[in-house]
Amino acid sequence: MSEQGITVKKSENFSEWYSQVLIKAGLVDLRYNVQGFIVHRPWLMRIIRAIYRMFEEELEKTGHEPVLFPLVIPEENFEKEKEHVEGFRAEVFWITEVGDGSEKLDRKLALRPTSETAFYYMYSYWIQSWRDLPLKLYQSVSVYRYEKNTRPLMRGREFLWIEAHDAFATHEEALQQIREDMENSRKVIWEKLGIPFLFLRRPPWDKFGGAEDTYAADTIMPDGRVLQISSTHDLGQRFAKPFNVTFLDKDGQRKYVWQTCYGPGVWRIAAALISIHGDDKGLVLPVEVAPVQVIIIPIYYKDADKEKVLGKCRRLEELLKGAGYRVQVDAREEYTPGYKFNEWELKGVPIRLEVGVKEVETNTVTVFRRDLLRKEKVPDEKLLEHIKYLEGAILEELKNRAKNFFESRIVNATSRQEVKEALRSGKIVKMPFCGREECANDLKEATDGGKIRGTEIDFKEGDYGKCAWCGAPARQIVYVAKAY
Amino acid sequence: MSEQGITVKKSENFSEWYSQVLIKAGLVDLRYNVQGFIVHRPWLMRIIRAIYRMFEEELEKTGHEPVLFPLVIPEENFEKEKEHVEGFRAEVFWITEVGDGSEKLDRKLALRPTSETAFYYMYSYWIQSWRDLPLKLYQSVSVYRYEKNTRPLMRGREFLWIEAHDAFATHEEALQQIREDMENSRKVIWEKLGIPFLFLRRPPWDKFGGAEDTYAADTIMPDGRVLQISSTHDLGQRFAKPFNVTFLDKDGQRKYVWQTCYGPGVWRIAAALISIHGDDKGLVLPVEVAPVQVIIIPIYYKDADKEKVLGKCRRLEELLKGAGYRVQVDAREEYTPGYKFNEWELKGVPIRLEVGVKEVETNTVTVFRRDLLRKEKVPDEKLLEHIKYLEGAILEELKNRAKNFFESRIVNATSRQEVKEALRSGKIVKMPFCGREECANDLKEATDGGKIRGTEIDFKEGDYGKCAWCGAPARQIVYVAKAY
Known part of the structure; x- marks a missing residue:
């Protein structure tokens, strides 16, 4: 059990708890041989994809469209906005060579640390008239920063985010966009993932390089330190001027656009999700984001019972799959039910169904809630309805707990x-x-x-x-x- | 019209037709200021995402799980397999510097040209026993190759693909995987996208660097040249040995694994989709992959008719949205219906609904099929059923045409x-x-x-x-x- 499970309490040693849960729940592998670059394992990738989908859906509802810009940014673009380059220069990875090394590139290429200077180079082509505004585009990508101290999903040399880059005819519209971004964060981070946050306007000395103003969402981690999980920048016309992004307005005047950019920190949101909802047994995942939403464990001690128990498990699996749930039967014979319970609890599967001979005979299922660590018997015919109820109930429970902790801090x-x-x-x-x-x-x-x-x-x-x-x-x- | 539409015939000048359709349908922008790196615009990104989803779904059905490996590969990994490094060395982009350039990295990092040497480094940790096999993982990423001659979506310095890396206990299972990969390609590329291909075993002098054998899917482009759109490599034990990927078999012996890798070329599949189904008016998209599946055009010439025509358009939009279609009403007042027809034909929207006063009065809709360039009247109450029918009928038509062309070549x-x-x-x-x-x-x-x-x-x-x-x-x- 000590090998399999987490060996420290989250409230007593969060840092160690976090390190253990990342490895033991199969989220990341830190043994890749380049410092600060991690391997995202399947359980994490499925969670991250679910988070991406939630943000992308909200962004598209508010008129954003997906694009994909090159990874590389030529040095000349990067240097156009003075504060921006000051803010990022120290962290840039540069490509300088190709092939066997005898061939140097004629100019260095930066790996994107953020993409203002890639996007806005093109915005000068795409924006000509007031009819082209607002322009609202986003991309879901990895970005690269040479950070000195790294911590998985919190600070990395390669990390995952979304960046939305919007351009408007007026500053008022840009300021309105900052509220829309806040609302987008609220809908996903709080409503769907149950992570509370403060949305704050940063002091002038803590702004993004090249911004007039920076607004950011801070959540509170279990050790009381805050983690910035998304940010929106009022860029004013600071990039529009050097990149010459102008439009012919209705009044016949040529004007610079007003810009904002918004970055939901998908990586850090995953870190917050893991840390805030997790408990001493491991991850606790809301149903919507869980890679496996319902795990079914067959329990039998005699070969004679195997067929009827497994048969019922398979029927329940079909029933739940038909209703659209991500469900799995853990029929492995080399592990005991107890071992399986621990493993799926560690991985945070929100709902476990236990099916033994008694459940077969009484037409019931034992339903275990990961958030409350509590079991109850449910008649077969009520199961689907009960699972549907649990979807909401588990999220509510996680939100309440998180909110109570947050407010108490x-x-x-x-x-x-x-x-x-x-x-x-x-x-x-x-x-x-x-x-x-x-x-x-x-x-x-x-x-x-x-x-x-x-x-x-x-x-x-x-x-x-x-x-x-x-x-x-x-x-x-x-x-x-x-x-x- | 000549500004808006394609000015050459596909059958007469495919190369020029292709260049025009990429730009005029809003798929890519080639003006980004790094050679060989292109900007993917929203219409293309939505098509590409749909293709990704199709492959990912099939891969997951056959037991593959998603991962994300670092972009960077240290030189020492890259050089472990001799033929592999020979095959790729000339094309590698190298990161050598960070920050202001005064700091050199202690060793060069390659941008992944393909990820065997990243994955298999970790496989030596993950694979210990026969219980860990088969291991089937994939990632959906961009890769980087310093190509001399580039062409958008066909050959780029940055391009999009999926790479699946599988490990098995026996060579027989690995060979079976090659058939599974072929079947995966068939289900997506042929069944869903209607692109015919030959699945061929390459001659020994045309193998992937580090493979025992290479199998690849070739489609035929309109000019009669073939385009490789996916490939599967039988890696034998060529990587297992230098990366020391071994397992303890059931017989108590430690053995090297047998490996395959599979790369559906998502970028090139998009190129084939555009080229093969497109016609002299632009793109022609199958319904499943179209960013907008149904476009609704209101037609009225008097302000008095506007409300009732637009009202019907909105009702149809709701109806189709409710049935899960991606549908849009083009209510822009600055363009004529004719202009809109051309624009959406250029973009390949498979189904157009035209709604004028006559349609309102007779409770019908004029339905236009992009593939056949043909209109028909459909009673309102039959519309949903008809659209459902068209989904399959359009795909069948595109498949038949593509197959006839393919076989004739x-x-x-x-x-x-x-x-x-x-x-x-x-x-x-x-x-x-x-x-x-x-x-x-x-x-x-x-x-x-x-x-x-x-x-x-x-x-x-x-x-x-x-x-x-x-x-x-x-x-x-x-x-x-x-x-x-």
């Missing part, structure tokens, strides 16, 4: 002492703030990494008493946290 | 004169062959590129009279063609 503070104490005990602080970068730096140093994460999106500056950290007049209410 | 030859004549007139030659590479080279040179493409998979060597080219005793019947 946010505390108000009005003094330096309270800020320090809260951050030390793994809390997120909500506090009045003066708005100065020096104060933020001082706070960060004194608290071993506490960062000003920003204000809520609809927040208006005003008089909020004294800054909890420095005592100067406070202009904002901000959230402060240690971050991944 | 293959001719038998028994003399040098017949071979030359057939290849000159854009035909594929079926002929007795001596089996010698020198003869193949001579034929290729004398016919300006005619290549021995191989024998049919179940072909047995024997006495087949005289080689049509050199007159020596023939051991095989082979197909000969000019190729992309």
Whole structure:
């Protein structure tokens, strides 16, 4: 059992719990021989694909269309926006050679660390008139950044995301898009995956390189550190100018477009899903995202019972498949039912059906809920209806738990002492703030990494008493946290 | 019209027709500023995604699971199999630098040109016992090859495919997998997409680097050249040995695995789909793969009619959406119905509904089939049933046409004169062959590129009279063609 299962408690040692669950549930393999590049195993790939599908569906509902841009970005594109190149230069992988190495490329090619400078090069061709606006395109791809410290699904040299790049005739429409992106995140990350988050406007010193403003979703991980899981940038006209993306407006004037980009961090959303819903036995997955939604375990101890037990398992499998569920019978003979229970619990399968002789004789099924670790008997004829009910009930349970944890982690503070104490005990602080970068730096140093994460999106500056950290007049209410 | 539509006939100038259809139907943009790297526009991405889904579904039905391996392959992996590195070295893009260029990587990283040497590095960890076999994994990714001459969707420096990598305990199982791969290709490429192909065993001098044998699907393009659209390689134990992929068999012996890999060329399948079904007006798409399956065009000339015509269009849209179709009403007021007809014909939408005052008054719809360029009136209450019928009927029509063309292009030859004549007139030659590479080279040179493409998979060597080219005793019947 100790080999098979997780050997630490999530609440006591999250870091070790996370490392174990990634390996033991068969999500990733870290033994590939290039540092910071991981192998995504089937169980993870199926979860990630489900997350991609959810976002793509929402993006398409709001008028986005899929594209695929080249992986490589020539150096000259990359350097067009000054703050952008400053923000990313240190992290770029460069292709410089081809073939046997004797042939150098005539110019270096960057692996996309993000694709503004690829997309907007083409936007100057595609956008000519107000009729071409808004333009809303996205791609689902891997991106590449030479990160010093990596952690699977949280920070990697290769990671998976979606990037949506939108262009508008006016700044008002661009600002409206930021709300639409927030709503898109809410629908997927909160409504479907049950991961709560704060949507914050980052302070000016923590913006994306090349953005006027950055808005981002922070969730809270079990150890109290926040993880940024999606971000939207108000790019203003900062890229439109160097890339010369202009349109002839209805009034006959040629104008620069207003742009936004939105990046749901699919990798990090998977990390949050694993970490927030998981328990001491392993993963706990919502039904919609689970690679196997219902696992059926036959239980018999005599060969004479095998046929009738397995027969019932197969009938239930057909029934559930017919209703569209991803269902599997675990008929392996080399493992005991107990071993199988542990394995599928570790992998987070939300619903387990146990079928033994008693279930055959009484026309019932024993139904196990992974989220509650609780069993109940259900008559055969009620099974389909019950599974349908569980779909919603399991998601509700996970959402409630996650929300309770999330809310319990946010505390108000009005003094330096309270800020320090809260951050030390793994809390997120909500506090009045003066708005100065020096104060933020001082706070960060004194608290071993506490960062000003920003204000809520609809927040208006005003008089909020004294800054909890420095005592100067406070202009904002901000959230402060240690971050991944 | 000449600006909007294709200006050449497919049968007269296929190359120009192809270039025009790619641009005018909004499939690709070739103006991105890195040679050989193209931008995939939304209409193409939706077609490509549909093709991916079809293959993934079939692969999963036969026990394959999705994974994602790193893009980068360290030089030391890449060099482990001698013929493999010989086959690919000239085409590899190498990452050598990071950041501002002052930092060199301690070793070069290849962008995957194909992923045997990434996968099999991990297979040595994952495969230990006969219980771990067969192992059947696939990934849907872009690959990178520094090709000298590129052509969109046929040969690119970045292109899209699936690669499945399977490992077995015996060579027999591996050979059986090659048949399964052929069947997978048949189900998708022929059954669903209506693209006919020959499945051939390549001659030894035309194998994949590192394979014992290569089997590949060749379709015939409108100009009579063949295009390889998928391939399966019998890798024997050639990679298992350098990567040390062994298993403890039931008999207690440690053995090397037997491997195959299968690559449906999603990009090239899209090229074949466009080229083979397209006509002088543009794309012609089967319903299953069309981004928009039904386009509804309102027709009215007086403002007084607008409301009732558009109202009916919206009702039809709801009806078809409810039945699961991808349907759209083209209500743009700045274009005439005629302009819209041409545009959607160019884009290959299989079914068009025309709704005017007459259709409103008579409770009918005018239904236009893109494949036959033919209209008919259908009563409202029969519409859904009729569309369902058209789904199959259109595919059947496209398959029949493609099959007729395909079969008409293959001719038998028994003399040098017949071979030359057939290849000159854009035909594929079926002929007795001596089996010698020198003869193949001579034929290729004398016919300006005619290549021995191989024998049919179940072909047995024997006495087949005289080689049509050199007159020596023939051991095989082979197909000969000019190729992309």
